[in-house]
Amino acid sequence: MLIQNGSLFQNGQWVQKDLRIEGEEILSVADQLTPMAEELVIDAKGKKVVPSFTDLHVHFRDPGFCDKEDIFTGSLAAAHGGFTRVCTMPNVKPVPDTPESFQKMQEHNALSAIEIDQYAPITKGLSSSSIVEMEQFLPSHPIAFTNDGVGVQDAYTMEQAMKQAHALNKTIVAHVEDESFLHHGSFHKGTEHTRLNDAGIPSISEYLQLLRDLALVAKTGCAYHMCHISTKESVALMRKAKAYGLPVTCEVTPHHLLLNDTDIPEVNSNYKMNPPLRSREDQAALWEGLLDGTIDCIATDHAPHTKEEKARSIENAPFGITGLELAFPLLYTYAVKENRLSLEQLLSFFLEKPAQVFDLPTFAIEEGKKANLTIIDLETPFEVTEDFFLSKGVNSPFIGQTLYGKIEYTLCKGEVVYEPTMSC
Numbered sequence: 001m002l003i004q005n006g007s008l009f010q011n012g013q014w015v016q017k018d019l020r021i022e023g024e025e026i027l028s029v030a031d032q033l034t035p036m037a038e039e040l041v042i043d044a045k046g047k048k049v050v051p052s053f054t055d056l057h058v059h060f061r062d063p064g065f066c067d068k069e070d071i072f073t074g075s076l077a078a079a080h081g082g083f084t085r086v087c088t089m090p091n092v093k094p095v096p097d098t099p100e101s102f103q104k105m106q107e108h109n110a111l112s113a114i115e116i117d118q119y120a121p122i123t124k125g126l127s128s129s130s131i132v133e134m135e136q137f138l139p140s141h142p143i144a145f146t147n148d149g150v151g152v153q154d155a156y157t158m159e160q161a162m163k164q165a166h167a168l169n170k171t172i173v174a175h176v177e178d179e180s181f182l183h184h185g186s187f188h189k190g191t192e193h194t195r196l197n198d199a200g201i202p203s204i205s206e207y208l209q210l211l212r213d214l215a216l217v218a219k220t221g222c223a224y225h226m227c228h229i230s231t232k233e234s235v236a237l238m239r240k241a242k243a244y245g246l247p248v249t250c251e252v253t254p255h256h257l258l259l260n261d262t263d264i265p266e267v268n269s270n271y272k273m274n275p276p277l278r279s280r281e282d283q284a285a286l287w288e289g290l291l292d293g294t295i296d297c298i299a300t301d302h303a304p305h306t307k308e309e310k311a312r313s314i315e316n317a318p319f320g321i322t323g324l325e326l327a328f329p330l331l332y333t334y335a336v337k338e339n340r341l342s343l344e345q346l347l348s349f350f351l352e353k354p355a356q357v358f359d360l361p362t363f364a365i366e367e368g369k370k371a372n373l374t375i376i377d378l379e380t381p382f383e384v385t386e387d388f389f390l391s392k393g394v395n396s397p398f399i400g401q402t403l404y405g406k407i408e409y410t411l412c413k414g415e416v417v418y419e420p421t422m423s424c
Contacts, residue, residue, distance in 0.1 A: 001414065002035050005045030006375065008363045009051070009347060013268040019049065021371040026229030031079040042409060044375050046341075052084035052410055053350035055297035056251055057148070057227055058324060060086075060107070060116075064093025069304040069392050070293040073168040074324075075112040077391035078300070079410040079418035081324040082350075082374035085115040085360070086302075090348045091149035097137040106140050113417045115372075117143035117360075119173060122161045126150055129157045130413035134164050143358055146173035148227055151209055153179060158213060162222035171358065174213055176234070177275070181205035186314050188276040192261040198314070201276050207233035210286070214241045215406055217248060225357060226250035228277040228301050232285035239294040249357045252286050254327045257368065258334050259283075269310045270397045273303070274319035287340070290349070297354040300327045303392020322393040326384065328376070330398060343378075371414040377406045390422065 001021040007014050010029070019026060019035035033039050042356060060074035069077075078086050088109070096102040102120055109116040120142035123131045134145060134338040145165055151174070152158045158172075165172050181202050181420060187193050189200025210226065214237060217224045229250045241248045255273065264271045271277065287294040303320025310317050328350065335341040355362045363372045381402050386394040411416040 001040045001042070002033055003042045003044050003049060003373070003375070004033070006047050006278070007051035008049045008365050012344065019365065021414045024370060026365065026367055026369050026371050029365065039118075042375070046377070046379065047408060048376045048378060049365070049367060050301055050347060050374050050376065051351055052374045052412065053082045053328070054085045054354040054360065054363075055083050055237050055300050055302070055324065055327075056087045056354050056357060058086045058088055058302040059304070059320070060088050060092065061304065062092060063105075067306055067392070068309075071108060071112050072301070073390065075114045075116075076418065076422065077322070077324045077389070078114050078408060079412070080422070081326070082328050082376065082389045082407045082410055083114065083324060084363070084372045084410060084412040085117065085142050086324075086418065087117045087119060089146065089148045089384050090119050090121045095121055095124070095126050097121045097132050099140065102137055102142065103140045108171060113415070114412050117358075119144055119146045119148070121145065122147045122152060123157065123173065129154050131157065131161050131164060134168055134170065138168065142170070144171040144173045144225065145177070146227075148173065148175040151177035151179065155212055155216070158354040159216050159220065162216050162220040162224070166220050166222035173227060173282065175223045175227050176206050176210045176213065178205045178209045178359065181208075184315060186272050186276070188261045188278045190261055190279045192264065194268050203233060203278065203282070206216050206231050206275055207237060210234050210237055214248065216247065217246050218244070221247070223247040224249075228253050228256065228275055228299070229286065229289070229295060230256050230278050230282060233284045235285045235289040235294055239289065239292075242294065249296040250395070251297050251354075252290060252295045253301050254298060254323065254330050255321060255397070257290070257298075258285070259288055260331060267314050267319035268397070269312070269314055270321060270395050270399075272314060272317055272319055273301075296357055298327070298331070298349040299354065300324050302391075304391050305395050306392070307394065310395045321395050321397060322389060322391050324388055325391060326396065326398055326403070328407065329403040329405040332378065333403045337404060371411055373411045374407060375409040377408050378404060380404070380406060383407050
């Protein structure tokens with residue numbers, strides 16, 4: 001395969017070169033390469049050619065909830081968004097909380113067209129205080145251990161989990177939420193929850209449990225990654241923890257960077273996510289934390305649901321929005337084009353920075369490297385409609401918007417896993 005006439009992102013610089021792929025690897029990169037007989041040629045004139053993206057936080061719902069998403073539609077959605085490596089959460093049914101069920105899930109993941117790293121659960125069933133025997137999972141290579149979807153409510157359970165993970169040189173990944181503060185809320189408890197006729201979810205539900213966890217990290221030495229940070233208090237705590245030298249990292253979602261609770265026009269379940277959209281002040285703190293290095297990377301928390309589920313009353317509709325397919329276009333449109341980030345900064349939050357959290361190899365445009373690549377059209381606007389999505393979930397607050405940064409092709413190990421003909 002030959003990619004011609006593209007602007008390649010190579011070693012942090014943009015270069016106008018051609019690129020040839022043989023098998024799973026990049027064979028050569030040169031100023032000009034001549035097509036060989038019967039060679040597939042992709043003309044990337046006017047396009048950007050970059051290493052493909054990594055997402056540390058997705059929900060593929062498979063097994064158990066395949067009406068929402070499955071490994072095949074989730075993988076196609078990832079490729080449509082430019083991602084060829086994702087880390088999938090274990091809140092499926094049944095929870096893969098035995099070595100046997102986890103190995104079976106890994107075998108199923110291997111059918112994907114992209115690369116999947118699988119999280120293992122911290123506790124049995126995700127909700128009990130019975131910690132899994134983490135060492136028994138190691139032969140099946142879990143990326144880390146997490147109960148994402150619910151916070152580990154019991155401090156002693158979290159302490160023991162951290163001790164076990166630390167002994168195995170594994171990371172605890174935390175959905176930080178003290179459920180005693182929730183009171184059946186759907187939106188942030190601030191200036192807008194009354195307008196939305198909601199009990200509200202207060203910020204303390206996040207930062208109080210984070211404070212607990214950071215104290216346990218200091219005690220145990222366990223590596224710790226916080227999912228979807230959303231409050232200014234959490235940003236301040238993570239900043240102090242890093243200054244103190246604790247082995248902690250965190251991620252932020254595109255929707256928490258781009259929206260706050262004043263953007264919710266009315267009671268609408270497509271704006272219902274967990275954690276909720278917070279205040280303008282929280283949003284500003286997230287941007288500050290991203291730019292000063294307190295927040296390590298961007299992750300989508302891709303959480304597809306059926307239309308029927310999202311059509312329920314706001315109290316009964318599930319939390320979450322679909323995220324993989326719009327992450328780059330949204331941030332290119334509203335961050336790069338509005339001069340909040342450079343294009344190179346944005347790429348770093350999808351390329352090397354998520355890889356660094358778990359010491360994963362970074363995709364790169366170099367001879368001999370794996371041919372995981374994404375070709376992007378930065379110039380042509382497109383409208384987000386329900387038909388745009390290849391995910392089963394179309395639950396997004398961004399439907400109707402006009403964006404830039406459309407993914408044209410995605411390659412994983414030298415194979416085209418997304419191209420325009422795959423669009424609905």
